[in-house]
Amino acid sequence: MPENGPGTAQWTVDEIFDPQSAQFLSCPYAAYAKTRATIPVAHHGGFDEWIVTGREELLAVLREDERLTSRHNLDGHVPLAPRARAVLERTLFFQPALYNVAGPEHSRFRTFISEYFTPRGLRALEPSIRAIARDLAGGLSASGTGDLLKDFAYPLPYTVIGEVIGIPTADRATVKEWNNAWLALQVVPLPEEQQTAMAEGLLAYEDYLRALLLSRAGQETSEGAGGTDLASGLYRATLGDEPLCTLDQAIVSLRFMIAAGHETTTNLIANAVHQLLAVPERWQALAEDHASAAAAVEETLRYDSSVQGALRVAAEQVRIGDVDLPAGSRVRVMFAAAGRDPAQFQDPDEFRLDREGPPRHLGFGFGAHFCVGAPLARLEARIALETLAAALPGLRLADDFQPEYLPGGFIFHALAALPVAWSPRDAASGPATPAEPVGASGSATL
Template sequence: MGDARLAVSLRAEQLNVWLLRQFGDVLGEMTRPLTGESPYPFFAGVRERAPMVRSKSGVWLTGRYSTANAIMRDRRFGVRTNAGVSSAAVLAKALAELEIDEFLGLDPPGQTRMRALMAPSFSPSANKIYRARVEQIVHRVLDRVPSRGPFDVVTDFGEPIPQAVIADIMGAPPKYHARLAHIAKQIGLLTDPLVGFSRLREIRRLMTETKAMFGEMVGQRRAEGIDEAPTDMIGTLLLASTKQEVPLREIQALLIATLVAGTENTVSLLGNAVHNLLEHPAQWARLVADPALSLRAMEETMRYDSTTLFTMRYPHEDVEIESFRLKANDPVVLLIGGANHDPAVFEDPETFDITRSNAADHLTFAAGRYFCVGAPLARLEGEIALRALAERMPGLRRAGHPVYRTSVGFRGLKALPAAA
């Protein structure tokens, strides 16, 4: 897609949602860019209105846990239409000319193949191998954080940990780490529904560079010989290529997907976790007193202040959900942030409580066959990072106001001043 056509397509999308907003349409309100404003009152309004609410544009929305969870687990729904069109259609067209295999959301059989190739690198058994490596990275990062005086939770803690972890797990040589960290930060909000033309053009340039970089890494490793017991993703994918056909462009796409999804989401999770712990001093004190609560603190963060606010599904046939009839390919928006605050599932949902017994039932990682393949790693990073922070900086406090990213579909911080 040429630049002119791409710009027109993006402006048309932005105009459509702007017009919906002017008429008070539910989809227009959902796509209002946020810079820190809480989206949860809006989600509550949709949730309380009905199990399914329909926009004037024909898009369905649900903010109820039971409905969203059922749709996520219903194999009649996919992340694309029957014609293969996704909610990121313009973005997909923009990237198509770069000859990068699609990775932004696939339905079977492509999704099944992608998960099978990625699974060995993100399995619970792989996490056992990664644990010591993640611990080393976390403590190395904290060694560089001032023990006294102000620092930024996002840039000095939240960003460097997942950036280093993903580079290590992929098997990227050290000479690439700094550049990969920069690229991951720049393209982190790749799938935001209202990404602008200038940013999309920059993403295309970075994608081209990243594809070439991963091509170099894979070529170097292939020349060194295939490892029969790999401990990183490049080695695992090369081993898989000896047993089945795995083209280079597919390996590059999987590595790009890992870089994008495995970095920025965890950055936001760590930032949101520390922010909410410091906003609720009693909860921070509880974690300091018992650092073993770090994983539960991470789960409660994902429930209480989800980084991903919504996701899309499309029925592949006519279906009936909660007595509402949906036609094949009707877009359905699952308001994850609303479902995670549903009082029918989470008692007193507006309270941040790191001892909540069912916090891990949140839908931030989705459910069913589209459950996030990287969830075990994200949980491992959060558990280790928060535990180390509580143990090493028990007197941590905010030293300024949080600064949020401007986004429609994601919730995360750009800055969070703190001091120990």
């Protein structure tokens, strides 16, 4: 790779895009900055993948939802050991979710799922989301210290998505363990024995989801109505002369929804709180004016998105920017690179709450595969910040905090922990009761 300019050190794409390196895990944005203007579609020789970081090139890829398919974006990017792969061949691991296919099949399924995230549905959910957030913040208030990620940012969206889907409370801890193992198989290099054990766990996970769906059988009344949770709706979608999906497709979709419904929002909340607490004046401003919570959510999606990128595969030769991608090319679409583009944002490497205009980040993707759960994620994150700021206006990072990030490869940017502290006098004297209606930030994307 030629030098980037006079006096700069030589670097290669493989060196700067090393998803297991501490440097990349800590700050992938430095890597994006190196390639965005010079080689916005860069070939990674080690993975034989194309890394896309230029905004126009990103949008071009995302518009090509048929020629650059997302069918394989849950296959992961780490090598699978032979024994683990043999087990996974007996599962639905390699079957694409209907969220990730193209054409009428995708459109019909997306329309069905969207019914669970309409503005009306979110208004109905908001009181319960606020109640869950208040309970969790109240638990924090009593202790004086804690891991905000484990004690608040994780249980809030996981409880909500568990209720939306209809996962019994008693099963949620086990489902979370299965979910973590499924994600690890995609992004974490593991020894063969551990990979194989996780693959065998996936068999149990899919058996559970199959049983969960089949438990909805017999709920339909003579008028055709049944349970209102997503599992009930998915089961009904497998019935009739022209079913929307097969039972296997429902299982794959449900597994995807469980992960997408909490992992990304958990990390969005944690990343937002981290950036706000990193400069105490930011948190103080939020504590004094909860209306800035929506701006903080959007700025986090721009500045430190929990979702970094996704995989596309070229179904045929396609030209992106100045590069001809052969059929079969694997393409990493780095959504997060667009958020720090200096051509789009003033002071792109600064976290600011005073940015004006509509969001221009790609934190929820773009086009046909724009995240269908984006309105819920925005709502949960906004409520989380409002509730925390009301309950713990004196919240601060723990004195010894040094950010460490989970191995997420090219997919996630997620803190391993977020230790925080406050003194009893810092906590609000009464319960946290911010009560704003669902606004544009919660519903405009449906």
